[in-house]
Amino acid sequence: MKRRHLSLLVALALTALATSCQQKTIAAKPDPLSRAYDVESDWNDPQKQIPLNYQQAQGKRVFYTYCVWCHADSSPAGPSNRSNLTPTPPLANDGATFNPLSDEFVRNTITLGGSAMGKSAMMPPWGRTLKPDEVQAVIVFMRAIAQPSYQPPARPGPQYSVK
Numbered sequence: 001m002k003r004r005h006l007s008l009l010v011a012l013a014l015t016a017l018a019t020s021c022q023q024k025t026i027a028a029k030p031d032p033l034s035r036a037y038d039v040e041s042d043w044n045d046p047q048k049q050i051p052l053n054y055q056q057a058q059g060k061r062v063f064y065t066y067c068v069w070c071h072a073d074s075s076p077a078g079p080s081n082r083s084n085l086t087p088t089p090p091l092a093n094d095g096a097t098f099n100p101l102s103d104e105f106v107r108n109t110i111t112l113g114g115s116a117m118g119k120s121a122m123m124p125p126w127g128r129t130l131k132p133d134e135v136q137a138v139i140v141f142m143r144a145i146a147q148p149s150y151q152p153p154a155r156p157g158p159q160y161s162v163k
């Protein structure tokens with residue numbers, strides 16, 4: 001083999017080596033999606049990250065599958081349907097609306113739908129779609145992102161609470 005060819009070969013090998021090293025550095029970066037359910041950005045302050053425990057993370061998954069279309073201003077598919085609805089559904093982080101409501105009342109609204117609770121029938125019933133633990137998970141997710149923040153009651157409320 002000619003000397004020139006050999007040096008060309010060495011140069012090629014070195015480039016390949018350098019590229020493979022570079023690829024390793026890229027591969028070492030954490031996959032942004034692998035942690036997508038561990039945190040939620042504060043809806044009022046995107047700089048702030050709210051850490052989510054396992055149940056809250058399950059709730060985030062439920063929320064972004066079923067509820068985001070009406071209870072947020074933007075959805076993974078683009079603009080949300082929220083502004084088209086009357087009454088306008090409360091934003092999921094609307095603490096002023098949700099904090100005074102007991103878990104029981106919220107659970108019944110989600111499971112049975114708005115009309116069963118004297119609210120608008122535009123809020124669908126989810127009892128045949130979601131399992132009870134998924135309903136509970138989406139409630140704790142909404143509690144976690146609430147603004148102003150949610151303080152759980154000191155003692156459990158009555159099971160058939162009017163609020």
Ligand code: HEC
Nearest residue numbers: 066067070087089106109110114119120122123124126138
């Ligand atoms: C098709 C649109 C739509 C979807 C999807 C939807 N909602 Fe609603 N939701 C509404 C509307 C409209 C209201 C307001 C009802 C009212 O105030 O009369 C509402 C109200 C509520 C309330 C009661 C608020 C209150 O003041 O009592 C809760 C809780 C709630 N939604 C949770 C959820 C959850 C959790 C999901 C997903 C599993 C969901 N919603 C999906 C439209 C929707």
